[in-house]
Amino acid sequence: MSADPNLRREIPDATVARLPEYLRTLSRLAEDGVLSVSSEELAAAVGVRSAQLRKDLSHLGSYGVRGVGYEVETLALEISRALGLTEDWPVAIVGMGNLGHALASYSGFVTKGFRIVGLFDDDPALAGQHVVGVPIRPLADLPACQVADPVSIGVIATPARAAQAVCDSLVAVGVTSILNFAPAVLTVPEGVDVRRVDLSTELQILAFHAQRKSLAAGDGDLRSVVSQ
Amino acid sequence: MSADPNLRREIPDATVARLPEYLRTLSRLAEDGVLSVSSEELAAAVGVRSAQLRKDLSHLGSYGVRGVGYEVETLALEISRALGLTEDWPVAIVGMGNLGHALASYSGFVTKGFRIVGLFDDDPALAGQHVVGVPIRPLADLPACQVADPVSIGVIATPARAAQAVCDSLVAVGVTSILNFAPAVLTVPEGVDVRRVDLSTELQILAFHAQRKSLAAGDGDLRSVVSQ
DNA sequence: CTCACTTTGTGCATGGGTTCACAAACGTCT
DNA sequence: AGACGTTTGTGAACCCATGCACAAAGTGAG
Ligand SMILES: NC(=O)c1ccc[n+]([C@@H]2O[C@H](COP(=O)([O-])OP(=O)(O)OC[C@H]3O[C@@H](n4cnc5c(N)ncnc54)[C@H](O)[C@@H]3O)[C@@H](O)[C@H]2O)c1
Ligand SMILES: NC(=O)c1ccc[n+]([C@@H]2O[C@H](COP(=O)([O-])OP(=O)(O)OC[C@H]3O[C@@H](n4cnc5c(N)ncnc54)[C@H](O)[C@@H]3O)[C@@H](O)[C@H]2O)c1
Numbered sequence: 018m019s020a021d022p023n024l025r026r027e028i029p030d031a032t033v034a035r036l037p038e039y040l041r042t043l044s045r046l047a048e049d050g051v052l053s054v055s056s057e058e059l060a061a062a063v064g065v066r067s068a069q070l071r072k073d074l075s076h077l078g079s080y081g082v083r084g085v086g087y088e089v090e091t092l093a094l095e096i097s098r099a100l101g102l103t104e105d106w107p108v109a110i111v112g113m114g115n116l117g118h119a120l121a122s123y124s125g126f127v128t129k130g131f132r133i134v135g136l137f138d139d140d141p142a143l144a145g146q147h148v149v150g151v152p153i154r155p156l157a158d159l160p161a162c163q164v165a166d167p168v169s170i171g172v173i174a175t176p177a178r179a180a181q182a183v184c185d186s187l188v189a190v191g192v193t194s195i196l197n198f199a200p201a202v203l204t205v206p207e208g209v210d211v212r213r214v215d216l217s218t219e220l221q222i223l224a225f226h227a228q229r230k231s232l233a234a235g236d237g238d239l240r241s242v243v244s245q
Numbered sequence: 246m247s248a249d250p251n252l253r254r255e256i257p258d259a260t261v262a263r264l265p266e267y268l269r270t271l272s273r274l275a276e277d278g279v280l281s282v283s284s285e286e287l288a289a290a291v292g293v294r295s296a297q298l299r300k301d302l303s304h305l306g307s308y309g310v311r312g313v314g315y316e317v318e319t320l321a322l323e324i325s326r327a328l329g330l331t332e333d334w335p336v337a338i339v340g341m342g343n344l345g346h347a348l349a350s351y352s353g354f355v356t357k358g359f360r361i362v363g364l365f366d367d368d369p370a371l372a373g374q375h376v377v378g379v380p381i382r383p384l385a386d387l388p389a390c391q392v393a394d395p396v397s398i399g400v401i402a403t404p405a406r407a408a409q410a411v412c413d414s415l416v417a418v419g420v421t422s423i424l425n426f427a428p429a430v431l432t433v434p435e436g437v438d439v440r441r442v443d444l445s446t447e448l449q450i451l452a453f454h455a456q457r458k459s460l461a462a463g464d465g466d467l468r469s470v471v472s473q
Numbered sequence: 474c475t476c477a478c479t480t481t482g483t484g485c486a487t488g489g490g491t492t493c494a495c496a497a498a499c500g501t502c503t
Numbered sequence: 504a505g506a507c508g509t510t511t512g513t514g515a516a517c518c519c520a521t522g523c524a525c526a527a528a529g530t531g532a533g
Contacts, residue, residue: 028453029519029520030519031519031520031521032520033450033453034446034450036449036453037443037445037446037449037450038430038446040449041428041445042430055479055480055481056480056481056482057480062430063430064430064432066521066522067480068483068521068522068523068524069520069521069522071480071481071482071483072482072483072520072521072522074481074482075481075482075483079481079482081480081481081482082480082481082528082529082530083479083480083481083482083527083528083529083530084478084479084480084481084528084529084530084531085479085480085481085529085530086479086480086481087481099453100449100452100453100456101452101453101455101456101457102449102452104456106448106452106455108448114347115346115347115350115351116347116351118343118347119342119343119344119346119347120444122343123343123344123444123445125428125444125445126444126445126448129445129449130449130452131448131452169455170448170451170452170455193455193458194451194452194454194455195451196444196447196448196451200269200353202266202270202290202291202292204292208458210451210454210455210458212447212450212451214442214444214447215265215353216348216351216353216424216442217265217269217351217353217354217357217359218262218265218266219424219440219442220334220336220354220359220398220424221264221265221268221328221330221357221358222261222262222265222440223398223422223423223424223438223440224328224329224330224334224358224359224398224422225256225261225264225327225328225329226422226438227329227334227397227398227421227422227438228328228329228332229329230421230436230438257489257490258489259489259490259491260490283509283510283511284510284511285510294491294492295510296491296492296493296494296513297490297491297492299510299511299512299513300490300491300492300512300513302511302512303511303512303513307511307512309510309511309512310498310499310500310510310511311497311498311499311500311509311510311511311512312498312499312500312501312508312509312510312511313499313500313509313510313511314509314510314511315511
């Protein structure tokens with residue numbers, strides 16, 4: 018109970034997904050000069066129940082003080098550590114079209130542990146162009162770049178048609194974390210993580226709920242509506 | 246008795262989140278001229294277990310034929326109907342910076358039930374500029390536009406600082422579905438749906454798992470990792 | 474020191490989601 | 504028609520996540 022070398026215990030996925038939001042809110046509080054927060058306050062700020070917040074935080078150790086709350090700086094640091102943001106992660110973006118440009122110029126990259134080390138696009142018209150100080154190269158250059166500054170996270174922003182081939186190229190040079198913006202399901206070997214972000218999916222989920230609401234509010238048939 | 250258009254019973258959220266992917270895959274199959282699929286085949290194509298697929302589909306009715314499978318066209322239509330894509334949804338995008346431009350020119354919009362009816366940005370330099378045939382206007386014009394062609398889904402692509410104010414403006418004109426790309430937690434009245442998409446969060450989740458993998462692979466030496 | 478008060482950390486119950494396994498339903502072939 | 508192989512739809516078991524409620528642990532006042 019003295020030391021805690023066993024913090025590497027499994028943190029539930031649902032908790033991991035919320036940690037970035039906690040961290041962001043804590044950072045904002047720190048900027049505002051807040052030194053300490055209770056679970057109630059922090060939970061309200063991120064929009065979760067306080068019990069959930071406390072349980073989430075308990076998975077990474079015991080960094081609160083009973084009767085007082087959590088020290089903002091300390092907690093932010095511990096979450097950063099748990100997420101692996103104390104080291105920084107070299108990122109490559111493949112596909113520098115509309116979305117790729119927007120992603121590359123996204124300030125959120127640099128702020129926390131992520132560093133763009135490569136921008137790739139097979140369009141000759143884009144080759145050589147610089148975005149945020151990084152040159153765009155053909156994907157064929159990836160293996161060479163990989164030696165100089167090895168990429169650990171790959172971002173795919175190509176059309177869906179090219180996504181699997183791009184993914185294979187990334188995996189071939191040892192990338193094991195991939196963020197895919199193309200509307201395609203990627204097949205990857207064991208040990209490679211893929212997360213997909215899709216605008217269209219999100220809109221469709223919103224449409225579903227909107228339809229449900231309009232059915233509930235609109236004309237009759239109240240039987241099937243459970244208003245919840 | 247066989248026809249049940251009112252299977253509007255609650256479809257689990259987890260199922261709703263997967264329906265768009267099923268639909269997308271079915272559309273691709275239809276383009277390839279495939280007429281019928283089994284749950285096993287379709288599940289493999291989208292990367293889920295076949296039992297999960299069948300259970301998901303069972304929530305919207307019984308559209309399969311035992312011993313045969315599902316007719317691609319029919320199933321696609323039923324999923325579209327369940328998601329509410331048979332009607333089309335007027336969308337407005339607020340914040341036409343890098344990301345807003347990329348979103349507006351995203352082809353996935355038009356293809357399926359969504360239609361951009363408004364683009365808004367308070368930067369005077371952007372006012373009047375057209376993207377995909379739609380003019381960019383100041384957000385103050387929203388109420389006026391709302392009368393002509395009422396928006397049902399609002400997309401926020403402004404800096405985080407402006408997100409809550411923009412959200413309030415959208416809610417004020419009756420928008421009850423919001424897709425938020427800004428890294429901010431939005432406060433909305435009861436009955437308004439908000440979904441957030443955040444690149445930074447996704448990267449941090451990937452970093453967590455990457456760190457986990459490197460710890461597992463890099464064997465022992467837990468002391469230095471923990472203390473660092 | 475003791476008491477009163479605050480807030481954390483967590484055991485436990487509850488509910489949803491996922492997976493398994495199988496009977497029911499269909500087409501086909503003889 | 505009846506037997507056979509295939510695939511759906513679903514009951515049931517398991518697993519994870521959420522929320523409640525409270526004891527433990529701290530602060531501060533008297
Ligand atoms: N734009 C959006 O808002 C948005 C939203 C969600 C998803 N998406 C998806 O993201 C992807 C990119 O969208 P976009 O609007 O930027 O498209 P885009 O056409 O503007 O850009 C695609 C880029 O990828 C490059 N490319 C194509 N094949 C390549 C390959 N094999 N190797 C390297 N580069 C290659 C092209 O040269 C082009 O520059 C698409 O799959 C799209 O569906 C876009
Ligand atoms: N670019 C990305 O890849 C990316 C990824 C994830 C999240 N985001 C987030 O999306 C948002 C937009 O990113 P971006 O790169 O396009 O930024 P940007 O600065 O290029 O664009 C922001 C736009 O919003 C407009 N705007 C600001 N306040 C406004 C208001 N009150 N009303 C109407 N318009 C207003 C600005 O004029 C500007 O054109 C940011 O919050 C960013 O953090 C961006």
